[in-house]
Amino acid sequence: NAGVMQNPRHLVRRRGQEARLRCSPMKGHSHVYWYRQLPEEGLKFMVYLQKENIIDESGMPKERFSAEFPKEGPSILRIQQVVRGDSAAYFCASSPSARDTGELFFGEGSRLTVL
Amino acid sequence: GENVEQHPSTLSVQEGDSAVIKCTYSDSASNYFPWYKQELGKRPQLIIDIRSNVGEKKDQRIAVTLNKTAKHFSLHITETQPEDSAVYFCAATGTASKLTFGTGTRLQVTL
Numbered sequence: 001n002a003g004v005m006q007n008p009r010h011l012v013r014r015r016g017q018e019a020r021l022r023c024s025p026m027k028g029h030s031h032v033y034w035y036r037q038l039p040e041e042g043l044k045f046m047v048y049l050q051k052e053n054i055i056d057e058s059g060m061p062k063e064r065f066s067a068e069f070p071k072e073g074p075s076i077l078r079i080q081q082v083v084r085g086d087s088a089a090y091f092c093a094s095s096p097s098a099r100d101t102g103e104l105f106f107g108e109g110s111r112l113t114v115l
Numbered sequence: 116g117e118n119v120e121q122h123p124s125t126l127s128v129q130e131g132d133s134a135v136i137k138c139t140y141s142d143s144a145s146n147y148f149p150w151y152k153q154e155l156g157k158r159p160q161l162i163i164d165i166r167s168n169v170g171e172k173k174d175q176r177i178a179v180t181l182n183k184t185a186k187h188f189s190l191h192i193t194e195t196q197p198e199d200s201a202v203y204f205c206a207a208t209g210t211a212s213k214l215t216f217g218t219g220t221r222l223q224v225t226l
Contacts, residue, residue: 033213033214043159044216045214045215045216056213091159102147103164104149106158106160107158108157109158
C-alpha cells in the first residue's frame with residue numbers, strides 16, 4: 001500500500017513563473033490537506049480538500065495560490081507568479097475520513113526554491 | 116481558530132536522560148492531540164497520539180499526558196537515545212478537523 005505520493009520532490013522556479021505541486025493520497029483516503037513549512041519553522045495549514053470540494057482554505061493566501069482535488073487524478077497546489085518568499089517545503093497529507101479524526105499521513109514533501 | 120503553543124524550542128539532553136516537551140492549546144473543543152517527529156529533510160511521522168477521553172498514554176519509551184481543564188498536553192521521552200534527535204511537533208484538532216501544529220522543539224541527544 002503506497003503512501004502519500006508527492007511530486008516533484010524538488011522544484012526550482014524563477015520569480016514570476018508558475019509552480020504546480022501534485023499529491024496522490026493513500027489508497028482509500030478521500031481527504032487531502034496541504035501544509036507549508038518554511039525553513040526552521042513549523043507546519044502551517046493551507047487548505048483542506050475532499051474530492052471536487054474545497055472544505056477549508058483559511059490558511060491559503062488570497063492571491064496567487066489555488067488548490068484542487070478533481071474527481072480523477074491527484075490534488076494540485078498551484079502557485080502563480082512565484083516570489084522568493086514562496087520558497088518552502090510543501091507537505092501534503094491525507095486521511096481516510098474527517099469524521100473519525102485521526103492520523104494524518106504525510107508525503108515526503110515538495111521543496112520549492114524560487115530564484 | 117485553534118492556537119497551539121509549544122515549549123521549549125530547543126532541548127539538549129544527555130543520552131539516557133528524559134526529555135519533556137509541553138504544549139498548550141486554545142480551543143476547548145479540540146479532541147485529538149498527536150505528536151509528530153520530523154528528521155532533517157524528511158516528512159513528519161506520527162509517534163503517539165491521545166484523545167480527549169484519555170489522560171495518559173504510553174508506548175514503550177514515549178508517553179503523552181493530557182490535562183483538558185488546563186488545556187495542555189506533554190510528551191515524555193525516557194532513556195533517550197541519539198536516534199531520538201529530531202524536531203518534534205505537537206498538534207491539536209477540534210471541530211474544524213484540521214490539525215494545528217505547534218512551532219516545534221528541536222531535541223538534541225548528546226553522547
